[in-house]
Amino acid sequence: MSRDVFLNDTTLRDGEQAPGVAFTTAEKLELAESLAAAGVPEIEIGTPIMGTEEIETIRAAVARRLPVRLMAWCRMKARDLDAAIESGVEAVNLSLPASDIQLAAKLGLDQAGALQLIEDMVKRAVAAGFFVAVGCEDASRADGDHLARVIETAARAGASRVRLADTVGILDPFSTFELVAQLVAKSEIDLEFHAHNDLGLAGANTLAAIRAGARHASVTVLGLGERAGNAALEEVAAAMAVIDGADTGIELTALPDLAAQVAWAARRQTAASKPVVGADVFxxxxxxxxxxxxxxxxxxxxxxxxxxxxxxxxxxxxxxxxxxxxxxxxxxxxxxxxxxxxxxxxxxxxxxxxxxxxxxxxxxxxxxxxxxxxxxxxxxxxxxxxxxxxxxxxxxxxxxxx
Structure with missing residues (x-):
């Protein structure tokens, strides 16, 4: 794919985690088709471990043979990976906390234990034939040296990409640039940035991460997502085109209709002043x-x-x-x-x-x-x-x- 930057859409996974949002199977399939038609190269289609209905929805999306990579979100657990295998996707994002606070609180792991788990699970996923991305949850509060070791371990085990998540939305564009630039300099594989908008900086932080060398950015249509949401696909794509002249492969003229479709499916009102797609912005x-x-x-x-x-x-x-x-x-x-x-x-x-x-x-x-x-x-x-x-x-x- 001859793109300068890859915008990987997670509307159907992280976007659906917004309070009260629940897409039907039909809505997910229609949205996946619209995302593919708009030029999105990768769709995080869902979380297979949620159960049979989620797996069947993902299988139905896979059956459409859309011209995109369909990725399943998984915890760094064998049963999550087994569910992904059952769903029929070709790619998995194996996610694990990166910060000490979350490693201890959620999993009772230290850094060494986390690295061993990453190595074991990535090798298992690669052996199963998956394109593998490793998700570093709460990377913005993680120890920088540990993040570098995570990337090194993931690459050695066969992962193709590492996602750096600002899970609680505490970064600003300056700290984002510094964090990503330092890790890009040491990384042998592509890095992706996943922003949250708690301080209204998700879009700016995503642009800063790309400027710092991240080749992938995780986005959602309308910035839909938990709490204050994520970086908005339409804002990042338009900004990349206008400010940097970068090729994201996104068909910008498709964005208003795509946003309206997501808003309807999510039963959310789009603010008139919403950048790019709001009723009043022009x-x-x-x-x-x-x-x-x-x-x-x-x-x-x-x-x-x-x-x-x-x-x-x-x-x-x-x-x-x-x-x-x-x-x-x-x-x-x-x-x-x-x-x-x-x-x-x-x-x-x-x-x-x-x-x-x-x-x-x-x-x-x-x-x-x-x-x-x-x-x-x-x-x-x-x-x-x-x-x-x-x-x-x-x-x-x-x-x-x-």
Missing amino acids: THESGTHVAGLLKDSHAYQGLDPTLVGRCQRIVIGKHSGATAIARVLSESGRDLDPDLAAAMVARVRRKAAETKSVVTASQLVELHDGMCSEARLANLAGPGQLVDERADTTVVRSGRMR
Whole structure:
């Protein structure tokens, strides 16, 4: 695969660990197909040890023969590996705590015991014909020398990749870069970074890890995942393309529909301000911004919406100016009279403040046509008549609005 960076999607495993999320078999299969169609090279499809239903779902995905690598997530245990064998996948992520605190609390192991377990289980998985990745849970709180020994042991036993997980989301981009760079310098195999978003830094940390030499990044659509979630596929893919010009192989125009599909299956609302796929991220209301955008579409947009299958949208609201109002009115076949512009802006602002929402095109036309009718009536009333627009301080005197 001629990619600069591999984005390995775990929406169907880690994403499903988000509270209340439970994909049906049909939803998992449809999502796997959509992920493959979007160019995702590897899908962490599930956790076979969960039981018969999970294994059957994974087997159904394998039967689709999608052009992706399907990977099962396993604990570093023989029975987990046996369940993966039963599921029919070609790859496994054998996960084990890397930090002393988790090794002791979860498994009662020390570092030496962990290394021996890794060697034994990786050899067993390789002998079974699997592509093997070793997952270092809580790597961000692990001893650096131990992590280096884990990578060395995994490589010697036949693993093809090691995943460094910021399981509790405590890293920042600077510490991420330092950690990954040090390990890349010593590693004979590829490293992958798996971020969590507890401090809102999962995407930034993922980019830092890639800059430091990690060739793989674990992501989920919409950043779906436990607690605050994971690094978002759509954000990392778009950032890699725009900032670094890197080839991830992801079809960026497929991302909005993919995000909508995941949101529906997860029964989650997508925030309007969600980067890349949110309803409002290419929407402009501010008068100064719109005036600039109408002259040059790049004036207030760093991400070209067409790159991700979106388009720019102008809406009318409290911060809109006459230029934007005139533009939207023209799309409805109306020309804004310059003499009415100031009054129209004032009425729009009042309407937006009252409703705490944008003013729709039909509402804007209604406001405009009403104002034009008032102006005509004022003209008929003749000189000396006064019509007071109290809220927007516009008056009609001597038959002329100003």
